[in-house]
Amino acid sequence: MSGFRITKIVCPSCKGSGRSDLFDIKCLWCRGAKRLSVADVDAWSAQVWVIAGGGYIAGDHSLADCRTMEAEANAARHLAGLPELSA
Ligand SMILES: [Zn+2]
Structure with a gap:
């Protein structure tokens, strides 16, 4: 590799x-391109991470949903070769 x-x-x-x-x-x-650059994955995952924690604190979703969203954010970051986010 x-x-x-x-x-x-x-x-x-x-x-x-x-x-x-x-x-x-x-x-x-991705505006229909179906693929995202590493820089955009960085921005997307950071936004998902914030919505995950913020939505849980605001009562919009459960802690389980929060953890699922955080895991999705980090799975994408892992694929893109970006360092994981952590609380
Ligand atoms: Zn897309």
Whole structure:
């Protein structure tokens, strides 16, 4: 694997569908490209991480959902070769 560097992964926001799961529009992160650059994965995962903890504290979702979102954020970061986020 030496010399091989990941530059893009399957978009973690739309799971590669290219569509938003909230609205009938293109995915807001990859804009329909279905793949996300490492820099965008960094930004996406940081946002998911904040929404995970913030939503739990605000009572929007359970601690289990919070942990699931944090795990999704770190799974994408792992794929992209980014360091894991931690509380
Ligand atoms: Zn997407």
